[in-house]
Amino acid sequence: MITGLAKSKEAAPPTRIAFSVPPALWRGATAFLLAAVVWEVVARYVIGNPLFLSPLSSVAVRTVELWHEGELQNHIWVSFVEFFWGFTLASVVGILIGIVLAEWRTLRQFCDPLLSMMYATPIIALGPLFILWLGIGVISKIAIIFLTAVFPIIINTIAGLTTTERTLIDVARSLSATPIQIYTKVRLPAALPFIIAGLRLSVARALVGVVVAELFGARAGLGFMIVNSAQSFDTAAVFVGVFILAVAGVVSVELLKFLEMKLAPWRFQSEDN
């Protein structure tokens, strides 16, 4: 019978996305190492002035120093708190607004141009105004982060909820689903990968938001540390701040990618299926 044969051949697990493939990992690591060596050599022997470009080794040393002084932890913590609240608020509010606008077509048509404009505007440029309105404390930072992060989430939530494949809805209707069942069992799960993709876009924007908001005026935080260090010609400390942000960015984006893959594995299947 055909099915016995089909089982072994056709039901093989699909190839997942490329970064789990060993050669790619290996090559990526090599590129990393090469870049580190080039940096060290250029900083030490070509430029030769640690004020312009501090060698990678000095950055490492400075990281340990700052950690021992206890200052670094404080900056990381402050930036983390701002990021956490700004991003969490943006996620919750963004998804809720997206859900409302997806259902309410007339309102959506009013809001669409506004949303596209706000999405494209570099809200961060309004940073100084927010500091003026809300002070140099944490609140102004949370507001800026919220505004930079919320629009991709709204837009993706709307897209996810309004582009449900028609056949899937027909299937549910044909099986006498109620409108509420169609929403909770078809449209919401179908929108979930879109929403997570929106969160992924927003995380990167929120991180930029943290730093730039702190550049405009703050008492602590990684952005504050970066400006301060630059003004006192501590170039190594500038790089310490940048590195920590880079790691935070990579980790949060990869985390959301992982979540996306767990929740919507069918979107990552190979082409040859």
Added chain:
Amino acid sequence: MVAKLSTRGLTKSFSKNQTELVALKDLTIDVQDGEFVSIVGASGCGKTTFLRLIDGLTKPTSGSIEIDGRTITKPGQDIAFVFQNDGLLPWRTVHRNTTFGPELQGRPKSTFRKLTQDALRLVGLNGFDEHYPHELSGGMRQRVNIARALTVGADVLLMDEPFAALDSQTREIMQGELMRISQQTKKTVLLVTHQIDEAVYLSDRVLIFTARPGRLKEEIVIDLPRPRDLAVKRTPEFVRYTDRIWRAIEEEVRESIGLEVQNLARAKA
């Protein structure tokens, strides 16, 4: 004897920016209990619309549909629909796709495992309960699609070109499987297809629709003995049936292509 399924003067028109498009016109059809009826006709002649009307997914402009003498107004549990592009929920396993109908109807969860096992055995997919649709081939997904329609417990099965997306070998195998399933379950089946040999092989009766607006052009009773296996396709009687149906369809296909050409010309002018 009252028909299992009957339509009376079924008409459906769509209005698209002020122009009225009549998709189906005045269809009166009776299908007996346990009968296998195929519908063939040119593209766009209203076959899908006809099935959607019977399932209650769209409302007729005029006319009525009855099942066991009761008028249909909305989707119910006495009819199951097998969609053309499998329509499986990609985030659900085969098991949870198969029991989607019973779940929506709030039937007791404790019965679901058995429902899936029975349905999957019938479509020849046993053991695939925990696979996800994207891990299956097109033919296997279509089997799950059929299994899902079977757990509804409906007497009438509507199928809209279920094998159109499959390669010809897989399609041939699936025709044999559908033959077996329909005989085992004794369901009344209404199958829309583009494959004339598929229609003849499976059916007790083939309905030929005219080009748009779809009306009943001709009705051919397939008087081949059952059980039929795939070898019947090479017999002279079988070939006579397919020739006859093809001749009837050919005019309609030409006409519908002519319509397309006219429409294109008008759109350009």
